[in-house]
Amino acid sequence: MKINPAPLHLAQSIIIGLCTALSVAVLGCAAHTLDVFNKQQTSNPWWLPLWPQHFTTAGTKALIGSAVSVLILSTVFLVFALVPKLNLANRPTLRALLAIGTTLPSALVTLVTIIYAHILNHDSPELDTIQTWTCKYKNSRPMDQDISMPSNMGNGSFGSLCHQSKFALYGTLTVFLLLVGSFGITTLTWLADKWAARSNRKEVEMTGQ
Template sequence: MKINPAPLHIAQLAIFGLSAAMSIAILGTAAHTLDVFNKQQSSNPWWLPLWPQHFDVQGTKALIGSSTTTFVLCIAFIVLTVIPQLNLAAKPTLRALLSLCLALPSALLTLVTVIYTHILNNDSPDLDTIQTWTCKYKNAQPLDQDMALPTNMGNGNFGSLCKESKFALYGTLVVFLMLSANMGLSVVTWLADKWSARQTRKEAEMAGVQS
């Protein structure tokens, strides 16, 4: 039975591409929430500036670092795949090793980041993250005397910050699942490449005998 590994190669590239795209989205949302916090934390009363130690933003920073690293590694595989000089399509073992060596660290990093951020979120109310704080007070109403405060001194954007924080966390989990699936796909693709090469050699040998 002849196997065509080309669709598996395309699937591999597609997963790496989707992981890179998702990482960019995670980086954008996590960086935006952290930027808003840094700009408003000392001036917006909704961030309780008198108690800055109440907030722990290490989880958000971990999401930014994780998404950046994952994006770089995913793009590295895509770039290496399309370089004609490497000809990875004809080198299944090298292709599989590159895929595993780039996907495995990313998968482990995203998994650790998800667990770490989840642990920090569970420390509320003793310590709050951007996600737990904004989600907690996104629907809270200001006092009457505070109604005239500027928009950057209220909680009007807490709803979007809450959604962005959740997206960054659960999006990282999705990236982990995609990268984990890609590692399994790398092994399957390698086996398919080897089988296809073996069948091609057999056909060539049989053609040589018949001639």
């Protein structure tokens, strides 16, 4: 029975491509929420400027670092896998090792980041993250005398920041699941490549006889 590994190669590249695209989105959302916090925390009364120690941004920074790591490693795989001159399609073991060498560290980083971010989020209300704080007060209304305050001194953006923070976290979880799936596809692709190569050798031997 002949097996065509090309669809598996395509599936593998698509999954890694999705990881890359999603990591860009996670990076953008997490970086934006952190930027807003850094710019407004010392002046916006909704960010408790007199109580900065109530907040931790470690989880958001971890999400940014995780997204950057996945983005770099996934790009490395895609470059090597999709550039025809490198000819990885005909070097299944090298392709598999490259896939494992890029997806396994990415999966470990995203898993640790997800656990760490969840732990920090569950420290609320003793210690708040950008996500827990913005989601908690996104629907709160300022006092009547504060309604005329500038937009950067209110909680008008909290709804958007809440959604972006959640997207960054659950987007990272999705990346992790995709990376786990990619690891399984890598194994199947390597086995299919080996089977196809073995079948081709047998055909050549039978033709030669």
